[in-house]
Amino acid sequence: MTALTAPVRVAVGVNRRYLAAGTFAVLGVADIVLFGSFAHPGDAVFALSLPGATPHVPSIRVPAATACYVFGAISIGLAVLRATTELSRRLKRLTIAVVLLCFLLSLLCWAAAGNSLPLNVVDLLQGTMTASIPLILGALAGCMCERSGVINIAIEGQLLFGAFTGAAVASALGVTWLGLIGGSLAGGLLGLILAMFAISFLVDQIILGVVLNVLAAGLTGYLYDRIMQPYASTFNAGNTFGTIKIPVLGNIPIIGPVFFDSNILLYITYALIILVQVGLFSTRWGLRVRAVGEHPTAADTVGIRVQWTRYRNVILGGMIAGIGGVYLTVGAVGFFNKDISSGFGYIALAAMIFGRWTPLGSVAAALLFGFSTQLSAALGILSVPVPSFILLMVPYVATIIAVAGLVGRVRPPAADGRPYVKA
Amino acid sequence: MNEPPAAGQGPATEPRPAEPGPAVTEPPPAAPEPAAPVSATSLAAGSPPRARQPLTGRAIIQAITEGSPAVITILAIFIALIVGALLIVLSDPVVLRAWASFSYAPGTALSDTWNSISSAYSALFEGAIFSPGTIGAAFHGGSIAAIFYPLSLTAFEATPLILTGLSVAVAFRAGMFNIGAAGQWVGGALVATWLGVGLHLPIVIHAIVCVIGAFIGGAIVGWIVGELKARTGAHEVILTIMLNYVMYNLLSYLLSRQSLLQAPHQTNLVAPNIASSAALPHVGGPPPQVGVGFLIALAAAAGVWWLLSRSTLGFQFRTVGASPSAARSAGMRVERVWVLAFLLAGGLAGLSAATIVQGQSQPLTFNSYGTYGFDGITVALLGRARPLGVVLAGLLFGALNGGGTLMEAATGVPSDVVDVIKGLIVLFVAAPPLIRLLFRLRRGGGPEAVAAKGWTP
Numbered sequence: 001m002t003a004l005t006a007p008v009r010v011a012v013g014v015n016r017r018y019l020a021a022g023t024f025a026v027l028g029v030a031d032i033v034l035f036g037s038f039a040h041p042g043d044a045v046f047a048l049s050l051p052g053a054t055p056h057v058p059s060i061r062v063p064a065a066t067a068c069y070v071f072g073a074i075s076i077g078l079a080v081l082r083a084t085t086e087l088s089r090r091l092k093r094l095t096i097a098v099v100l101l102c103f104l105l106s107l108l109c110w111a112a113a114g115n116s117l118p119l120n121v122v123d124l125l126q127g128t129m130t131a132s133i134p135l136i137l138g139a140l141a142g143c144m145c146e147r148s149g150v151i152n153i154a155i156e157g158q159l160l161f162g163a164f165t166g167a168a169v170a171s172a173l174g175v176t177w178l179g180l181i182g183g184s185l186a187g188g189l190l191g192l193i194l195a196m197f198a199i200s201f202l203v204d205q206i207i208l209g210v211v212l213n214v215l216a217a218g219l220t221g222y223l224y225d226r227i228m229q230p231y232a233s234t235f236n237a238g239n240t241f242g243t244i245k246i247p248v249l250g251n252i253p254i255i256g257p258v259f260f261d262s263n264i265l266l267y268i269t270y271a272l273i274i275l276v277q278v279g280l281f282s283t284r285w286g287l288r289v290r291a292v293g294e295h296p297t298a299a300d301t302v303g304i305r306v307q308w309t310r311y312r313n314v315i316l317g318g319m320i321a322g323i324g325g326v327y328l329t330v331g332a333v334g335f336f337n338k339d340i341s342s343g344f345g346y347i348a349l350a351a352m353i354f355g356r357w358t359p360l361g362s363v364a365a366a367l368l369f370g371f372s373t374q375l376s377a378a379l380g381i382l383s384v385p386v387p388s389f390i391l392l393m394v395p396y397v398a399t400i401i402a403v404a405g406l407v408g409r410v411r412p413p414a415a416d417g418r419p420y421v422k423a
Numbered sequence: 424m425n426e427p428p429a430a431g432q433g434p435a436t437e438p439r440p441a442e443p444g445p446a447v448t449e450p451p452p453a454a455p456e457p458a459a460p461v462s463a464t465s466l467a468a469g470s471p472p473r474a475r476q477p478l479t480g481r482a483i484i485q486a487i488t489e490g491s492p493a494v495i496t497i498l499a500i501f502i503a504l505i506v507g508a509l510l511i512v513l514s515d516p517v518v519l520r521a522w523a524s525f526s527y528a529p530g531t532a533l534s535d536t537w538n539s540i541s542s543a544y545s546a547l548f549e550g551a552i553f554s555p556g557t558i559g560a561a562f563h564g565g566s567i568a569a570i571f572y573p574l575s576l577t578a579f580e581a582t583p584l585i586l587t588g589l590s591v592a593v594a595f596r597a598g599m600f601n602i603g604a605a606g607q608w609v610g611g612a613l614v615a616t617w618l619g620v621g622l623h624l625p626i627v628i629h630a631i632v633c634v635i636g637a638f639i640g641g642a643i644v645g646w647i648v649g650e651l652k653a654r655t656g657a658h659e660v661i662l663t664i665m666l667n668y669v670m671y672n673l674l675s676y677l678l679s680r681q682s683l684l685q686a687p688h689q690t691n692l693v694a695p696n697i698a699s700s701a702a703l704p705h706v707g708g709p710p711p712q713v714g715v716g717f718l719i720a721l722a723a724a725a726g727v728w729w730l731l732s733r734s735t736l737g738f739q740f741r742t743v744g745a746s747p748s749a750a751r752s753a754g755m756r757v758e759r760v761w762v763l764a765f766l767l768a769g770g771l772a773g774l775s776a777a778t779i780v781q782g783q784s785q786p787l788t789f790n791s792y793g794t795y796g797f798d799g800i801t802v803a804l805l806g807r808a809r810p811l812g813v814v815l816a817g818l819l820f821g822a823l824n825g826g827g828t829l830m831e832a833a834t835g836v837p838s839d840v841v842d843v844i845k846g847l848i849v850l851f852v853a854a855p856p857l858i859r860l861l862f863r864l865r866r867g868g869g870p871e872a873v874a875a876k877g878w879t880p
Contacts, residue, residue, distance in 0.1 A: 019655065201854040206600060207804045211850045214801055218842025219510075225837035226514040343668070346602065350661040389676035396665040396672075400651070403665075409656030 020092075021083035023405035024099045028075030031106040036068030040114025047118040048254055050126075057253045071102035071109075073261055096406055107375075111384050124371075124378050125258040132370030133331065134159055134341070137324030138348025139355065139362035140276050143186075144317035147280055148292040149415040150198050150311045153209025157216030158187040158318050158347025162325025164220040167336035168228065170329075179330045180240065180265075180323065182423040187322020188315050190216065195314035198308055202419045213345070221338045228336060238334030241265065265323070265331040272320060277359040289313055293413035296420040306420045308373050321345070331379030354403055356410050372398050430532015447545070456531065490753045492807075498858050500819075501850035507844040508540045511836055515609045537808060543836045550829025551577050551822035573825065581821025582782070585720040586775035587799025588806060588813040590641075590768040590845050594659075595733055595808040597764035598744035603648060603663025604772040605796025606670035607641040611773025614640030615780045616787045617684065619697030629700040630781060634719065637777035638770040644670060646762065653758035659765070675789045684787075692789035703781040716778030721814065728810035730767075740764055772796065806851045820845055 018339040042062040048057040078095045081087070086096065138155040145152035165186035170179025197203040228235045241263035250260040259266075280286035283350055289309060291299040296306045328344075329336050348362075351369060355361025372395035380388050445843055501668060512518050521528070521535040549555075550573055557569045587604040594601035615637035647664045677684040678692040686695040703715040731737035742750040743760045751757050780787055802820055806812030827841035851858055858864070 191685050197850065197854055197857075201856045202852075205852045207849065210797075210800050210804065211846050211853070214797075214842055215846035215850070218844075219838050220845055221839035222510065222837050222843060223514065225839060343664075346664045350664050353658050353661050387676055387679070389672045389679060393669050393672045394677075395717045396668040399665045400657075400662060400669075404651045404655040404657040407657070410658060 013241055020084060020096070020406060021079045023401070024075055024079035024082060024095070027099055028072045028079060031068050031072030031075055031103060033072075035066050035106040035110035036072060039064040039068060039110045041065070042114045044109040044112035045115070045118035046108070046112065047120040048122060050120070050122050050257055059118055062109060063069045064109040067109045068106040071106045075099045075102045078334045100402075111379050111382050115382055117382065119378065119382060122254055122257050124374055126262075126365065127374040127377070128371040129258060129266060130262060130332070131373055133327045134263055134324040134344045134368050135348045135351055135366035136269055136363050137272065137327070138321050138345050139352040139366050140272055140359055141317040141321035141324070142352035142358050143280070143357060143362055144275060145157045145191075145194075145314045146352070146416050147413055148289050148313035149296060149413060149418065150195065150310055150314050151205040151209060151417040152194065152314070152317060153206060153349060154190060154212035154216075154318075154345075155193050155209075155321050155348050156341055156343070157209075157213040159325040159328065159341040159345045159348075160213075160220055160339070161190050161216045162187040162322030163328040163340050164223070164228075164325075164336050165322075166326035167239075167329035167334070168235050170182060170239040171235050174239065175241050176241050176330050180326050183326035183330070184319045184322040185417070187325060188319035191315040191318020191321075192311075194318065195311045198314070199310050199419060202421070205417050217339060219310075220336075224336065224338055236335055238287075239330060240334040241331055263331055266326045268323060273359060273363055276320075280359060288412070292420075293415055296415050300420070300422065310420075314352055321348075322368035324348075336360075350399065353410060353412075354399065354407060357412055357416075368402070369395055369399065439643050459794045476866060480543070481604055492614070494864075495855050495858050496848075496852055498862060499848050502851055502858075502861070503844045503847035504544070506839055506847055508544070510840055510843060512536050512539050543830055543834050543840075546830040547826035547841075548834040549573060549826070550833075551826030568675035572831075575713055577818065577822040577824040578713050579782075579821070580824040581817040582714065582716045582720045582778045583775040584793045584798050584802050585725060585814055585817035586778065587772050587795050588817050589720075589799075589810065590645075590771035590775070591799045592806065592808040592810070592813050593727060593731075593740070593771065594764055594768045595803060596737075596744050597740040597760060598747065599652075599659050599687040599761065600762060601645075601648075601663060601765070602660060602800065603644070603666050603796070604768070604775075604799045605792050606663065606667035607644045607769040607772035608792050608796050608844020609674050610644035610769065610779050611641035611776035612787055612791060613677065613684070614773070615701075615777045616694045616697060619701035619781060620684075620695050622701075623698070625869030626700045626811035629698065630703055630715075632779045633701045633781055634703075634774065637773040637780070640774070641776065642766045644769035645765040645767070645772070648769075649762035649765030652765070653761045671789075671792070674787075674792070676701075678787070678789055686786065694787040696784070696786045697781060701781055702784075704777065714778070714782045716782040719774060719778060720817070723771060724814045726811040727771070731810070736760075736763065772799070775799070783837050801833050801845060801849050805852055819848075 042064065043061040044067070046060045046062070048059060078099055082092075082095055108119060138159055141155055141158065142152050144351050162183035166178075166179040166183030169182030170176045173179075194205075194208060194212060198205045243261065243263055244267070246256075246260040250256045252260075278286075280289060288299065288304045291302075292304060292306050292309045299309075300306050319419075324344075325341065326342050341354075347369060348366065351365035352362045354365040355363070376391040376394045379386070379391050384391070430677065468715055515535075518532070518535045518539050525532045534785055553570055553573050557572070561570060563568045587608065590604045591601050615633045618633045618636040619629070622629060622632065644666060648659055648666060651657050651662055652659050675692055678694055679685060681687065684694050686693050688770040703719075705714050729737075731740060739750065739755050739760050740763075742753065742755060743757050743764075747757045750760070776792075779791065779795070785791075798820065802816045805816035805819070806814070823841045823845055824838075827838035830841075831838040
C-alpha cells in the first residue's frame with residue numbers, strides 16, 4: 001500500500017539546475033536588451049508617498065538605462081553561479097528572489113523613464129495588498145482543507161457565496177459586521193456540504209469542487225435576478241467597511257499607508273495568515289491535521305479522529321474563503337454582481353499549489369499575483385507603448401514562467417483527495 | 424509496441440454484451456485494469472467490466488432495487504428537478520404572498536404553488552423536447568417542421584458541450600484535469616475565424632479547412648500545457664487556469680486591432696463575419712435544422728471511443744491515467760502520453776469552437792467563449808468521462824440550456840435555475856450512496872461507481 005501511494009518520481013526531461021540557470025539568463029538578457037536598450041533617455045522617477053500625505057518622502061530618481069544594465073548583469077552573474085555550483089536550498093531560493101526582483105525593477109525603470117508622471121510605488125503596493133486579500137484568504141482556505149486531506153476546488157464557489165451573503169446581510173440588516181459573519185457562515189456552509197459529500201459519501205473531490213462552483217454560481221445568479229435586483233434598495237444597497245488607520249504604525253512613511261491604513265478585512269487577513277501558519281506548523285493541533293492529511297491510517301491508529309478532523313478543517317477553510325468573498329462586496333465595491341468572484345477562486349487554487357500547500361508560500365504566490373495585476377494597471381496609466389490587453393496577460397504569463405521555470409514539480413499532501421474508510 | 428502483455432488479451436477475454444443491457448448510460452466495455460493501485464480513480468481507469476444479463480423482467484427489477492447507474496441517474500435528475508421547483512416557488516412573490524394568507528385561502532396557496540412550478544417546468548419542457556401545441560397546429564395547416572424545432576435547438580445547444588466534454592474526458596482518462604478547455608476553445612476560434620475571413624476557397628473545402636484549422640488552433644494551446652508538464656513537471660491545473668486568461672486577453676487584443684482581426688469600421692471588439700463558403704451548413708432545411716456541427720460532435724465522440732477502447736494509444740492513455748508508475752514500469756513513455764492527451768484535448772475544444780464560429784451567423788466577439796469550457800467539465804463528469812456518456816450528458820445539458828432560455832422568456836423565472844439543476848444532477852449522480860439512502864435502495868454486488876482521486880493519480 002505504501003509503495004503504491006508513494007509519490008511517483010517523474011523523470012523530468014531537462015535538468016532542473018540548467019533550467020533554472022537558463023531562466024535566470026533569459027530574464028537577465030531581457031533586463032538588458034528589452035528594458036535597458038529600449039528605455040527612454042532620462043531618469044525614472046519613483047514617488048514614495050501618496051499625494052498630499054503629511055510625512056512627505058522625497059521621490060527617487062534613477063538613470064533608467066544604466067539601472068537596467070546593472071540589474072541584467074546581476075541576473076546573468078547569478079545564472080552562471082547557479083549553473084556551475086551546487087547551492088544550498090536557502091541560497092537557491094535567495095537567487096530566485098534576487099533575479100525576479102531585478103527583472104521587476106528593470107521593468108519599472110523602463111516603464112517610468114521619460115514620463116512626466118512619477119510612478120507611485122506606495123499606491124502600487126497599497127493596491128497590491130487589497131487586491132490580494134481574496135486570493136490570500138482563498139489560498140489559506142485551500143491549505144486548511146488540503147492539509148487535512150480534502151481537495152478544495154470549490155474556493156471559487158465559497159468566495160462567490162460569501163460575497164453574495166455578505167452583501168445581502170449587510171444591506172438588509174444595515175450592519176456591515178453582520179455581513180462579515182453571514183458571508184463567513186455562507187462559505188462555511190459550502191464547506192460543510194463539501195465535507196459531507198467528500199468524507200461521508202466518498203464523492204470524487206474534484207467533481208465535487210467543480211459542481212459546488214456551478215451550484216454557487218447558479219444559485220447566486222438566480223437569487224440575484226429574482227430577489228436582489230428587483231429589491232436592490234433592501235438587499236443590495238452597497239454597504240462597505242470604513243477605513244481604519246492603525247494609530248502609530250499607520251503614520252510610518254511608506255509602510256504605514258501600505259500595510260496599516262485599510263479596512264478591517266486586511267487586518268483580519270493578517271490575523272488569519274498567522275493563525276493558519278502557526279496553527280498548522282507549530283501546534284499539536286496542526287501536527288494532527290497534517291498527520292491526517294499525510295497518512296490517515298497511522299493517525300487513526302494513534303487515536304486521532306480522522307473524519308472529525310477533516311470535517312472541522314474543511315468547514316473552517318470554507319469560513320475563511322467566505323471572508324475572502326465578503327471582501328469582494330462589503331470590503332470593496334459594496335454591491336454584489338453576478339460572478340463577482342470572476343475566477344479569483346481558481347487563481348487562489350493555483351497560488352496554493354504554487355506555494356506548495358504551505359500557508360506562507362501560498363500568501364507569497366497570492367501577493368505575487370496581486371502585485372502583477374496592479375502593476376499591469378499601473379503600467380496602463382503610464383502610457384507604456386504596449387497594448388493594454390497584452391499588459392493584462394502579464395500576471396498569468398509570469399505565473400506560467402514561475403511555475404514551469406522555477407518551481408516545477410510540487411508534492412501535495414500524500415492523502416490529499418483520498419477518502420478515509422476505516423478498515 | 425512497448426506494451427504489457429495484458430493489452431493483447433484485453434478485449435478478447437472480456438464478457439461481451441449479448442444485447443443492450445438495462446442501463447442506457449452503461450459505459451462501453453473497458454479493457455481490464457493494468458496493475459492499478461487501490462486508490463486509483465474510476466474516472467481515469469474505468470470501472471471494472473461487469474457481466475451483463477439478458478434483459479428480463481427480473482433483471483430490470485434488480486437493477487431498480489439495487490440502483491444501477493441508469494436508475495441512479497434518473498433518480499438524480501428527479502431530485503434535482505424537485506430542488507429546482509422548491510427554489511422557483513420559494514422565490515416567487517405571488518406564491519409567498521398566497522402562503523402568508525394560507526389560513527384564509529389554503530386553496531389559493533396550493534394552486535398558486537402548482538401554477539408557479541408547472542408553468543416554469545412546462546416551458547422548460549416545451550423549449551427542450553417538444554411543444555404539444557405544434558402538433559395541433561400541424562393539423563391545421565401549420566408547419567410539421569415546427570414540431571421538431573425544440574429538439575433541433577437541443578442538439579444545437581448540445582454540440583459545443585459534447586465537444587468540450589470530450590476534451591475534458593480525454594484528459595481525465597489520461598489522469599489529468601483539464602480546466603483549460605475555455606482557453607483551447609479560444610485558440611480554435613481564433614484560427615477558424617482567421618481562416619474563415621482571410622481565405623477564399625470553394626464552398627466545401629473552405630469549411631473543412633476551417634474545421635481542421637480550429638482543431639490545430641486548440642491543439643496548440645493544449646500542447647503547450649502538455650509539453651510544459653512533461654518537460655518541467657509543472658502542474659496542469661495551474662497551467663490551464665493561467666492559459667485561459669492569457670487566451671482571453673489574446674482574443675481581446677486581436678479583436679482590438681484593425682490590422683489584426685477586428686471587423687472594419689468597428690470600435691467594438693468584434694471580428695468580421697466569416698465567408699459564407701466557410702459556414703457549416705445545416706442539414707434538413709429550415710427550421711428543424713441539425714447542423715453539421717452536431718454530426719462533427721457525434722463523429723468526434725465515436726473517434727474518441729475508438730481511440731480509448733480499441734487503440735494502442737488509448738490503452739496507454741488509460742494505463743497512465745490509472746498509474747503513471749505502473750505505465751513507466753511497463754515501458755510506456757508517460758511524458759509522451761501527457762503531451763498527446765493534452766494535444767487531443769485541446770483539439771477537441773478547438774472543434775467545439777469551430778461549431779460555434781462556423782455554425783451560427785454571429786461573428787466572434789471578446790466573450791464568445793462563454794461557459795463552454797467550464798460546462799465541458801460538468802458534462803464530462805456526468806458522462807463519467809466516457810464518450811457515450813458525454814454525448815448523453817451533453818444532450819441533457821443542451822436540453823436544459825435550450826429549455827431554460829424559453830422558460831425565462833415565457834415565465835420570467837431566471838434561467839440560472841437551470842445551472843442549479845445541472846449542478847445538482849452531477850452532484851447526486853456522483854453520490855450513489857446518498858441516492859440509495861434517500862430511496863432506501865439495496866446495495867448492489869457491483870463496485871461503487873465513483874472512487875476518489877487525488878492531485879496525482
